[in-house]
Amino acid sequence: MNKIIKINLAGQAVSIDEQAYDSLSQYMRSLEKHFVNTESGKEILEDIEARIAELFFATLRNNDFISEMHVQEAITLMGTAQDMGAEEGEESETTHVFSEPKRKKLFRDKNDTVFGGVCSGIGAYYGLDTSAVRVIFVLLVLLAGAPIVAYIVLWAVIPAANLKIGIVCMVMRAPFQISQTIFEKRQLTFPVTCVMKHLNGLRT
C-alpha cells in the first residue's frame, strides 16, 4: 500500500506514487549537484524536468499515476549525471573546478565566536578543532601575554565570514562560484604562515 501524492512537475500537476517520488527527487538532486558549477545549470535542469514530464504524460492515461517503473524508465532514457558528464565533456571541467588547488583564504567565523572569531577561523583553515585552538591560545596568553595584542591585530586584519558557506569555502579549497564572488568583494589574503610567524615572534 502506497500513498499517492500530487506534485508540480515543470508546471504541471502529476499524481505520483510516494516511492516513485523519492526516486525522482533523488535523481533530480544528483543532477542538480552535477550542474551546480555549469553555466546556466538551472536552465538545463528545467529542460530536463520538462522532458521528464513530457515522457510521463506520453505514457499516462486518465486517472493514472506515476509509479516507480515510470520513473526508472525515464531515468534510463535521460541517463545519470555521470552519463551526461562523460558524453558531453562537462565532467572533466566540473571536477577541474573542485580539484584545482587554490590558495586557502583565512576568515574569521562569525558564527562561532568568543570575541572576534579569530580562533575558529584559524581552526577552520587548518582543519583543527576550534576548542583546541582556543586552549592553545589561552595557554599562550598565560605563558607570555603578548598573543592578546596579536589577537586584536588579527581581529582587525582577518575579514569576517558569517555564512556557513564561508567555512565550506575554506575547507573545500575550491569554493562554489557564487560564494567566490561574495568573498572576492571583501577578502584579504593573509597567509597563515605569516600569522603563525607573527604569533611565534611575539611569544619569544
Added chain:
Amino acid sequence: MNIENTQSQMRKGVLEYCILTLASDGEVYASDIIANLKEAKLIVVEGTLYPLLTRLKNAGLLKYEWKESDQGPPRKYYSLTEAGVLFNNQLAETWSELNQSVNQLTKKI
C-alpha cells in the same frame, strides 16, 4: 587508451555540427532533435543533449522561442542565429574536407 573514450570524443565534435544542422531546418523542438540524433545513433542518453543546447545558445549560435503546444505546456523551439548559420556553414566545410581526407587515407592502405 580506452576505445569508448576515443569514440565519444569523435562523436562529440560531430554532435555540435549535427545539432546545428538539425536546427538550420527552421524551428525545431528539442525532443525532435533527440529523436533524430537517437535514430542516427549519435547519442545514447537524452540528458546529454540539454547541456549542449544550452551551451550553443549561450555561445550565441542557437536561439529559442516559446510556442504553445496542443499537448501540455509551451515548448522551446530552437533555430539558428545569424552567427549560428555562419558557424554551421564552416563546420559543414570542415566536415566534408575531413570526410574526404579520411576516405582518401583509408583507401590507400
